[in-house]
Amino acid sequence: MDIEALLNEIKNQSLAILGENYNGIEADLKKDISKFLQKSKEKLERWALLFADNSIDKDEFEWLIKSQQDLMVLQSLQTAGLSKIKLNKIKNSIISATVKAIILSL
């Protein structure tokens, strides 16, 4: 079983889903996705071993792999949300600093 190919497939499919809706925050997304894939590799290897020794069947193995793909989309949505929060904090800081400067000059 080629774990690397499986990871790439999960990554590409998730990026394709997210790319349409969350442009502009790709840098954050790609960073999080890389971290997530590292964690995913460990899981996929464990599931592959469980499948190989018949502890789980093919159907269960596939279910778990798909669940990891769904988790990746969830992770990406969370990253997108955190990026928005970060951006808004910067905007708010700029507004506050500007108005504070106006107040001090009065």
Added chain:
Amino acid sequence: MKKAILIILTVLLSCQATKTALFDQYSYQKTTELKVETVNLIDKSTTAFADNKVAVEKLHLDIEKLIEYEKNKPNNELTFAMWQILNDKEKNLLAGFFKRWEQKGKMSAIFVSEAKKQIIEGMDLLIQFEIKKDQTSKDNLLNFINLNK
């Protein structure tokens, strides 16, 4: 007087600029409760689904109620989207797990153990996101306090 107007203006501008919903105690509490109920039911999935059908249906209903609440909250699209994935029976997380349990009747302990970790991770992402929203609300409050010093 001018200062007061400017302070009010600042707070208003800060609120308008916040495009993500602020931390919501109700969402956090309900999501945490639903996570505990979900894990409790997952642990029973090595037994017959028929014996737990009522409890699973109640969980689905409670989730639907919270999703409806999240859907109608302003600037809350991402939390709503995350819930939709967790609650999609065609996907392989929360609702997908219970659909599978219903179809199979009962599930193997090893599969349940692995699937449970996946579902917990998904719900934790949602809970952690809600907690992170708290920072924005705290910052707005701190800005307001600092400007009034």
